[in-house]
Amino acid sequence: MICFDILTLFPKLCAGAFMESILKKAQENRLIQVRCLNIRDWATDKHHVTDEPPYGGGPGMVMKPEPIFAAVESIRTERSHVILMTPGGRRFTQELASELSGKRHLIFVCGHYEGIDHRVSEFLVDDEISIGDYVLTNGAIAAAVVVDAIARLVPGVLGDGDSARDETFSSGTLEYPQYTRPHEFRGWSVPAILLSGNHRAIQEWRLTQARQKTQERRPDLLKGS
Numbered sequence: 021m022i023c024f025d026i027l028t029l030f031p032k033l034c035a036g037a038f039m040e041s042i043l044k045k046a047q048e049n050r051l052i053q054v055r056c057l058n059i060r061d062w063a064t065d066k067h068h069v070t071d072e073p074p075y076g077g078g079p080g081m082v083m084k085p086e087p088i089f090a091a092v093e094s095i096r097t098e099r100s101h102v103i104l105m106t107p108g109g110r111r112f113t114q115e116l117a118s119e120l121s122g123k124r125h126l127i128f129v130c131g132h133y134e135g136i137d138h139r140v141s142e143f144l145v146d147d148e149i150s151i152g153d154y155v156l157t158n159g160a161i162a163a164a165v166v167v168d169a170i171a172r173l174v175p176g177v178l179g180d181g182d183s184a185r186d187e188t189f190s191s192g193t194l195e196y197p198q199y200t201r202p203h204e205f206r207g208w209s210v211p212a213i214l215l216s217g218n219h220r221a222i223q224e225w226r227l228t229q230a231r232q233k234t235q236e237r238r239p240d241l242l243k244g245s
């Protein structure tokens with residue numbers, strides 16, 4: 021069982037991602053636990069203030085350190101790995117998902133506004149992760165992406181048929197095209213080879229298609245192979 025705790029000012033933003041389908045079932049089956057927690061609940065002042073203007077001036081607001089430290093310290097154990105979601109973090113990949121799937125408790129600290137007081141990065145978290153080179157309004161959306169990618173690697177979360185799909189990145193190529201019934205749709209036919217029953221030829225065709233697609237779209241994945 022892996023426990024995921026997402027600390028955010030907007031827990032409803034990510035909670036929905038875990039209320040349907042595979043990850044809902046994984047929680048029911050006690051393979052994973054996901055909690056979306058509100059940082060505001062750890063703000064102790066009367067108005068539950070969580071952000072202030074930046075020292076030194078500049079636009080926007082910065083998230084205060086105290087509620088974030090209090091939240092993490094109240095749920096952290098020796099087995100926890102604390103991750104700050106930020107566009108400045110190390111890039112999230114299938115390999116990193118696989119590495120993190122070996123942890124027992126992941127705590128995600130999610131920013132909002134212009135940023136988070138830098139002492140969170142310096143003195144609280146173990147890791148910083150970005151899901152890509154673009155800026156989201158909210159780290160909670162990024163955390164939901166990361167939790168999904170890790171959770172599906174937990175044994176039992178996917179059926180056997182689905183788990184083979186990890187091949188997309190672990191095999192170093194993108195996936196070959198898939199087709200299902202009907203064999204003709206609006207005049208577009210399924211490639212004849214897939215109906216041939218010749219498993220070896222089908223295998224070769226899929227390999228060629230996967231390599232071609234990777235060469236066209238993601239030649240960087242083929243480098244070094």
Ligand code: ADE
Binds near residue numbers: 106149150154158162
């Ligand atoms: N918060 C805002 N943008 C982000 C990104 N690209 N990755 C992780 N957290 C973020």
